[in-house]
Amino acid sequence: MEITVIGAGYVGLVAGCCLAGSGNRVTCADVDEEKVRLLNSGDVPIYESGIERLISEGLAAGRLRFTTDAAEGVRTADVIFVAVGTPPGEDGRADLDFVLDAARTIGDHLRPGAVVVMKSTVPVGTTELVRAEIARRTDLPFHMCSNPEFLKEGDAVADFLYPDRVVCGVDSDRARRCMEELYEPFIRSGNPLIFMDIASAELTKYAANAMLAARISMMNQFADLCEQTGADIERVRRGVGSDPRIGSAFLYAGTGYGGSCLPKDVRAIIRSAEAQGVDLGILRSVAEANDRQTTVLVRKILKRFGDDLTGLRFALWGLAFKPRTDDMREAPSRAIAEALRGRGASVVAHDPAAMEQSREFYLGDAVDYAENEYEALDGADALVVVTEWLQYRRPDWSQLARRMARPIVFDGRNVFEPDRMASRGFEHYPVGRRQIGPAETA
Ligand SMILES: NC(=O)c1ccc[n+]([C@@H]2O[C@H](COP(=O)([O-])OP(=O)(O)OC[C@H]3O[C@@H](n4cnc5c(N)ncnc54)[C@H](O)[C@@H]3O)[C@@H](O)[C@H]2O)c1
Incomplete structure (x- = not known):
C-alpha cells in the first residue's frame, strides 16, 4: 500500500x-x-x-x-x-x-x-x-x-x-x-x-493511560503510608502484583510519572470530561498525587540538609523520564534539578541518552553534564537517582565511596536495597522503604 x-x-x-x-x-x-x-x-x-x-x-x-x-x-x-x-x-x-x-x-x-x-x-x-x-x-x-x-x-x-x-x-x-x-x-x-466505533476507540486510549497513571499514583500514596508505618512498598508491590486480577506492571513507587503521555493525557481527559459535565474526580486526585510526588526527593533532600542548599553539590543519575529513551517531556529530573539549583546547590547530571536533549531544550547549562556516571560523583554531597537505567543498578560502590564527598543516596526509583546500603555505610533515602539516616551509618 x-x-x-x-x-x-x-x-x-x-x-x-x-x-x-x-x-x-x-x-x-x-x-x-x-x-x-x-x-x-x-x-x-x-x-x-x-x-x-x-x-x-x-x-x-x-x-x-x-x-x-x-x-x-x-x-x-x-x-x-x-x-x-x-x-x-x-x-x-x-x-x-x-x-x-x-x-x-x-x-x-x-x-x-x-x-x-x-x-x-x-x-x-x-x-x-x-x-x-x-x-x-x-x-x-x-x-x-x-x-x-x-x-x-x-x-x-x-x-x-x-x-x-x-x-x-x-x-x-x-x-x-x-x-x-x-x-x-x-x-x-x-x-x-x-x-x-470511532468514539470508543478515541476514549480507549485515554482510559488506558488514566488507569496506568492511577496505579502509579496509588502506589506512591501507599509508599507514603509505608514510610510512616514501617511497611516496605517493594514487598507490598510484589504481594499485590502477584494477584492475576491486578498484575504486576505500573506498580512501582518513585518520583512520579512523567513523559509526553501520562501527565498530559490525564489532564486532557479530566478537562474534556468537564466540558461534557462529567467529573472524573478519581483522576483529579491521581494528577494531584503525581504533582506532589515529583517533589518527593526534594522534600527528602531538604529534610536531610535543611532549606538552604548553598554550596552543596548533587550528582543526578538520569534525566530522561524513564530508561531507554531520550525524552525529557515532563521528566521529574527537571523539577528536581530546578528545585536544587533554586536553593543554591550545584547539580552535575548524567544520562546515557538524554544529555543532548537536556542541554538543547530543557536544563541548558543550569546543570553540568558528566561524561559518565562516575565522573558526576566527584565531590558530590549526595547522589540522586532519578531514572532507573540498567547501568545505575549495580554500580561500583568503591568508586562511589571514593569519589563522593559524603556517602548519601536519594533513591527515587528504589534501585538499591536498604539493608545492603546500610552495610555499605551509605545513608539511603528510597521511596516507601526503610530510610537509612546518619545515625544508622555512624
Ligand atoms: N510518544 C509516545 O510515547 C506516544 C505514545 C502513544 C501516543 N502518543 C501520541 O501520539 C501523538 C504524537 O506523539 P509524539 O510523541 O510522536 O510527538 P512528537 O512531538 O515526537 O512528534 C510530532 C511531530 O509532528 C510534527 N508536526 C506537527 N505538525 C505537523 C504538520 N502539520 N505536518 C507535519 N508534521 C507536523 C512535529 O514537527 C513533530 O516532529 C501525540 O498525540 C501523542 O499523545 C505518543
Missing part, C-alpha cells in the same frame, strides 16, 4: 518505518526541516532501540522516504496516518492545532477513497472534527479511522511490531479492510485487532 504519515516524531517515525518494513511504500512528512534533513541523511533524531536499522533498510529499499511536503505524500496515498503532537493547551485540554493543520493539508490534496487514520491521542469527537475539516475542502469520498497508539517509548519498535492489541475505530467496511490488511503482518501470533 501507499502510505503517508504526517508527523515524524516518536509515534509517526516508528509507525512509518515499521509499515515500510512490512513492504508498504511510506512517506513520512514533517514540518521540522532539520528533522527531515537528518532522517534523509540516515541520522535518527530520537533514541529508540531498533529504529536505526529499520530506517536504513527502508531508505535503501526505496520503500521509505522523508519530506517536508506533506501535500506531495497525501496526493498519492491510499492511507494517511495523522501522528502529529497534541500538546496540552493552556487549560490542560489537548491542543488540536497541529491535527487540524494536517486535516487541511489532507483536505486540499487527498485522492478519492483514501483512508485517514488518527493516530495522535485526541479527545472523543476529534476524528469527526477532522472529517468535517477535510470535507469542507473536498467533495471526494474518503474514510476515517481512529487507531490510537499504545507503544511505550524505549520499546516502541517492538511494541509496534508485536502489539498486545490494535484498536481501530471505524465506520466503513473500506476502513476496516484497510486496517486488517495493514496490521495483519504484526498480529500473526493471534493478538487481537479490536474493531469498534
Whole structure:
C-alpha cells in the first residue's frame, strides 16, 4: 500500500518505518526541516532501540522516504496516518492545532477513497472534527479511522511490531479492510485487532493511560503510608502484583510519572470530561498525587540538609523520564534539578541518552553534564537517582565511596536495597522503604 504519515516524531517515525518494513511504500512528512534533513541523511533524531536499522533498510529499499511536503505524500496515498503532537493547551485540554493543520493539508490534496487514520491521542469527537475539516475542502469520498497508539517509548519498535492489541475505530467496511490488511503482518501470533466505533476507540486510549497513571499514583500514596508505618512498598508491590486480577506492571513507587503521555493525557481527559459535565474526580486526585510526588526527593533532600542548599553539590543519575529513551517531556529530573539549583546547590547530571536533549531544550547549562556516571560523583554531597537505567543498578560502590564527598543516596526509583546500603555505610533515602539516616551509618 501507499502510505503517508504526517508527523515524524516518536509515534509517526516508528509507525512509518515499521509499515515500510512490512513492504508498504511510506512517506513520512514533517514540518521540522532539520528533522527531515537528518532522517534523509540516515541520522535518527530520537533514541529508540531498533529504529536505526529499520530506517536504513527502508531508505535503501526505496520503500521509505522523508519530506517536508506533506501535500506531495497525501496526493498519492491510499492511507494517511495523522501522528502529529497534541500538546496540552493552556487549560490542560489537548491542543488540536497541529491535527487540524494536517486535516487541511489532507483536505486540499487527498485522492478519492483514501483512508485517514488518527493516530495522535485526541479527545472523543476529534476524528469527526477532522472529517468535517477535510470535507469542507473536498467533495471526494474518503474514510476515517481512529487507531490510537499504545507503544511505550524505549520499546516502541517492538511494541509496534508485536502489539498486545490494535484498536481501530471505524465506520466503513473500506476502513476496516484497510486496517486488517495493514496490521495483519504484526498480529500473526493471534493478538487481537479490536474493531469498534470511532468514539470508543478515541476514549480507549485515554482510559488506558488514566488507569496506568492511577496505579502509579496509588502506589506512591501507599509508599507514603509505608514510610510512616514501617511497611516496605517493594514487598507490598510484589504481594499485590502477584494477584492475576491486578498484575504486576505500573506498580512501582518513585518520583512520579512523567513523559509526553501520562501527565498530559490525564489532564486532557479530566478537562474534556468537564466540558461534557462529567467529573472524573478519581483522576483529579491521581494528577494531584503525581504533582506532589515529583517533589518527593526534594522534600527528602531538604529534610536531610535543611532549606538552604548553598554550596552543596548533587550528582543526578538520569534525566530522561524513564530508561531507554531520550525524552525529557515532563521528566521529574527537571523539577528536581530546578528545585536544587533554586536553593543554591550545584547539580552535575548524567544520562546515557538524554544529555543532548537536556542541554538543547530543557536544563541548558543550569546543570553540568558528566561524561559518565562516575565522573558526576566527584565531590558530590549526595547522589540522586532519578531514572532507573540498567547501568545505575549495580554500580561500583568503591568508586562511589571514593569519589563522593559524603556517602548519601536519594533513591527515587528504589534501585538499591536498604539493608545492603546500610552495610555499605551509605545513608539511603528510597521511596516507601526503610530510610537509612546518619545515625544508622555512624
Ligand atoms: N510518544 C509516545 O510515547 C506516544 C505514545 C502513544 C501516543 N502518543 C501520541 O501520539 C501523538 C504524537 O506523539 P509524539 O510523541 O510522536 O510527538 P512528537 O512531538 O515526537 O512528534 C510530532 C511531530 O509532528 C510534527 N508536526 C506537527 N505538525 C505537523 C504538520 N502539520 N505536518 C507535519 N508534521 C507536523 C512535529 O514537527 C513533530 O516532529 C501525540 O498525540 C501523542 O499523545 C505518543
